[in-house]
Amino acid sequence: MPTPRLLVLFGSQTGTAQDVSERLGREARRRRLGCLVQALDSYPVVNLINEPLVIFVCATTGQGDPPDNMKNFWRFIFRKNLPSTSLCQMDFAVLGLGDSSYAKFNFVAKKLHRRLLQLGGSALLPMCLGDDQHELGPDAAIDPWLHDLWKKVLDLHPVPLDLGIIPTGIPLPSKFTLQFLEEAPVTHSEEQHVARMDPQDPPSELHPFLAPMVSNQRVTGPLHFQDVRLIEFDITGSGLSFTAGDVVLIQPKNIAPHVQQFCQLLGLDPDQCFTLQPREPAGAREAAGVQLCPRPGGAVRVLQPAPQDSPGGFVRLPTHGWSHPPRLPVGPRPPDPATGLLHRLLPAGSPLEAADPRGCGAVPDTPQGAPPGPLLLLAGVPGPWTRKLLVLRLPPAGPGLLLGARVEGAGEEGLPDPGHSLLPGAGAEGVRAAPAPGTRAAGVGAAGPPGCLLLPRREEGGLSSPDAAAYLARLQRTLRFQTETWA
Ligand SMILES: Cc1cc2nc3c(=O)[nH]c(=O)nc-3n(C[C@H](O)[C@H](O)[C@H](O)COP(=O)(O)O)c2cc1C
Structure with a gap:
């Protein structure tokens, strides 16, 4: 097991900070450093006092606000009663993602950097301020900063001579182990599974509601380059309710011809079952839900509409068409009938x-x-x-x-x-x-x-x-x- 452990913690609203963090994780593995990449609010913050090496990757959203998946961390770290020596064992670096056309450019990264210093942490290097406005995007700041970061980290924690850095171009060891099973495990079909549900239970990730699709309509003009759709599902009997600003999580599934093509290309037997296990705990989220075979039926799995947007998986509910409560409309705001264009500044679900x-x-x-x-x-x-x-x-x-x-x-x-x-x-x-x-x-x-x-x-x-x-x-x-x- 490589040592020491580098911890990469991110706060990301729309996924960029998460992508950068995952890149950091890959680069760390090339350097034989054990690395854990996690959203700030998924990490047990009280353990921070024992971490030797942490990279914080934080976007700024709203008007200088922290992303949703670091809000709890944010509240905790600014508690007034934290001793000024809390993080004195920690070497840290802060990578910010922002946009210099906002009044509070990279506000979260800047404020966090100051706070970590106040709590006794040692900055490995000045913070990195990624800027969407740069003609090369945030990478213009990130690339040279990472170069300096790895130099500092490897000075402190040199790679054992016999190992060396894994050169780019050589694939990294896989993050998962794949094992084909001799026999198919006994499972219930999706329909049986749903039938066994207590009708009182609200739909959830484990017990999704199978909602038949009742309409699928293109809402952009025929000449417009984007094919944006309004799709309606019948949610009669689901007990679901929703209001402006809610989002819904839909689990899509692969369609049969795509699955066949995929299996042909990789020489896989579509009926053979397998398990996919993450080698490290951080990979657990990615492993969940891996499924090769398509399931019969035309319904989608609709989960309880959620009050918050979150990166990936969720679709905002438009507000039009709400006069038919058993129908769940999923799609954008209606386009301007004259132009066929969607209004982009105000999102679906806003009061407007x-x-x-x-x-x-x-x-x-x-x-x-x-x-x-x-x-x-x-x-x-x-x-x-x-x-x-x-x-x-x-x-x-x-x-x-x-x-x-x-x-x-x-x-x-x-x-x-x-x-x-x-x-x-x-x-x-x-x-x-x-x-x-x-x-x-x-x-x-x-x-x-x-x-x-x-x-x-x-x-x-x-x-x-x-x-x-x-x-x-x-x-x-x-x-x-x-x-x-x-x-
Ligand atoms: C609604 C919205 C609000 C934003 N507010 C700020 C801001 O106040 N300050 C800033 O520097 N950048 C701001 N940005 C830019 C983001 O920080 C930048 O695009 C970043 O790369 C997003 O990272 P993420 O995808 O991990 O959330 C904002 C972006 C959006 C979409």
Whole structure:
């Protein structure tokens, strides 16, 4: 067993930090270092005090927020009562992933680096700040940093001379052991398995609900390059319920012709059973659910809709079509009928999405947690749903402000006026509505990532830059400014 153990802990919202961490794991194995790669919240944080060598790979999400899979760790590590010597045995390095067009560039990595130093950890090298904005992407910073990192690590923990580094091009030892079984183990078919379920049990990963597909419809225009689909499943009798913002986990399965082709290519017998065991505990997640043979039937396995998005596996529920509760619609927001394009800035399930006039027609009172009152809307491409929200949500005389990257024509279709102002973001030529007199407009920023979308500007609000930044921070603190965006 190689020594010492290098621990790579990641916080990742959309998978990039996880990919980088897995790359670190592979590179460590080439250097004969034992390595464990884990999400920060899956690691028992109290054990950190015994770790000699830890690389933290952390993305920043939201407006300078930690990704969901490191939120518990984040709360723990910033506890005030942690002694300043807690991590004095630890050598560490922090690799951040971020985007310099956001106001809080790589905020999580920077804050974590400072905190680890406060707790007595020794930094092996300055932190790495990966930047999406670099023309070569985050790798421009990561590649040279990794080069320095391995040098430092190997100076501290040299590879035994007789072993040497495994050169690139030579495959690494497999992470799994594969064993063919003489006889097929006794298992229940999927249908029998589901039939044995207590009908009171909510669907789960072990007891999924088999939902027949009732429609599969292309929602992008016929000439559009993306084939985006709205798929409906019949969930009658499942006991499932869902609401705006929920996501659903669907277990897809291989289709028979693909399985046959795969078996032919690899010379496998599709009826032969085998076990696949991870060699190291970290591989356990990847081993789960390996299954070669297709199963009969046209149903998908639908699990309980989950309240949180998580990398991989989950699909957001669109909000349109909710007038038919036993049907579970899975897909994107409806595309703009004129262009066939999907609106990308605001995700399905956002409060604005619920305002889709073709949907159930109900509009949430306010964005999540916000007190009632004036509302500021940001929309990359305002569409009918945004307009509907404006019409239904805004008080007749209250100030409201819609900012968008492209808002030409957004003043049409009966927006309540006066008192509701439409202001352009960058690229919004030809905007028709001007701010109504007396509207307290925060100002307009450049269109782009949400952080820079709404930095109140001197030109619009008469504020100095620090005052404008403080104004925005105050809006966020009091939940008066919330964003839900897709990159
Ligand atoms: C919704 C959203 C919010 C983001 N917020 C920030 C931010 O505040 N600061 C920053 O430096 N990068 C921000 N980013 C950029 C991400 O940190 C960057 O794309 C990173 O590579 C994502 O890593 P992940 O896939 O592991 O989550 C944001 C990205 C998205 C999609």
